[in-house]
Amino acid sequence: MIHISVQQSPIDIAAEMTRAEAAGAGAVATFTGLVRADDGVGTLELEHYPGATEAALLKVAEGAIERWGLSAAIIVHRVGPMQPGERIVFVAATAAHRGAALEACAYLIDRLKTDAPFWKRETRGVTASWVEARNGDHAAAARWDKSTS
Amino acid sequence: MTQIRMVYFAWVRERIGTGEESVEPPESVVTVADLVDWLAETSSGHAEAFENRSRLRAAVDQEFVPLDTPIGRAQEIAIFPPVTGG
Structure with a gap:
């Protein structure tokens, strides 16, 4: 089971967990990303490439299902304006055992960061600036390139 | 001559001043990089957006x-x- 959502509305963790558990397996691993309030960020705005975003997320989810034999992969990403403390992203991997669920969960968020067309813009006071991509994100995504497991 | 729909995001969109446009590049434009070079000549906004290819x-x-x-x-x-x- 794959569930992908790119949405303006807040992420409902309970509803997503229910979905992940309904896939029927022994383990669910999840990751939730929150908007950081560091450096005085007042608003974070997410832009994306409609159509291409959903296709990229689907590819990430399919990759995880194939590699770890998951019974479910869930990716929910918010777009539009949001405030510090709000959930920006949620991923879940449902598998028979914790090892596969935990690894697949890390894969989902690592790959999402480099493979899906989202762009963050931070506003501090009256100044808005686009967030720069981080090299560390590419290193995190690259560790899944066919080396392990 | 074929029409291509160009779409831009984030600061590329802001510098160009539009999120999408329709273009008809000449036949000398073969790759995406050629297209970027050609578009950079079309306005100061395009030039600024495409300043740093990396x-x-x-x-x-x-x-x-x-x-x-x-x-x-x-x-x-x-x-x-x-x-x-x-």
């Missing part, structure tokens, strides 16, 4: 590709900064 990424018909990819018979080409989701 900071540009592209998608041809919604598929991520390197800038040296031939545009072929693409209908939609996107130019944007490195992605920052998650």
Whole structure:
């Protein structure tokens, strides 16, 4: 089971967990990303490439299902304006055992960061600036390139 | 002569001043990089957006590709900064 959502509305963790558990397996691993309030960020705005975003997320989810034999992969990403403390992203991997669920969960968020067309813009006071991509994100995504497991 | 729908995101969109436009590049434009070079000549906004090629990424018909990819018979080409989701 794959569930992908790119949405303006807040992420409902309970509803997503229910979905992940309904896939029927022994383990669910999840990751939730929150908007950081560091450096005085007042608003974070997410832009994306409609159509291409959903296709990229689907590819990430399919990759995880194939590699770890998951019974479910869930990716929910918010777009539009949001405030510090709000959930920006949620991923879940449902598998028979914790090892596969935990690894697949890390894969989902690592790959999402480099493979899906989202762009963050931070506003501090009256100044808005686009967030720069981080090299560390590419290193995190690259560790899944066919080396392990 | 074929029409291509260009789409732009984030600061590329802001510098160009529009999120999309329709263009008809000459036949000398073969790759995405050629297209960027050609578009950079069309306005000061395009020139500013495309100033540093190493900071540009592209998608041809919604598929991520390197800038040296031939545009072929693409209908939609996107130019944007490195992605920052998650």
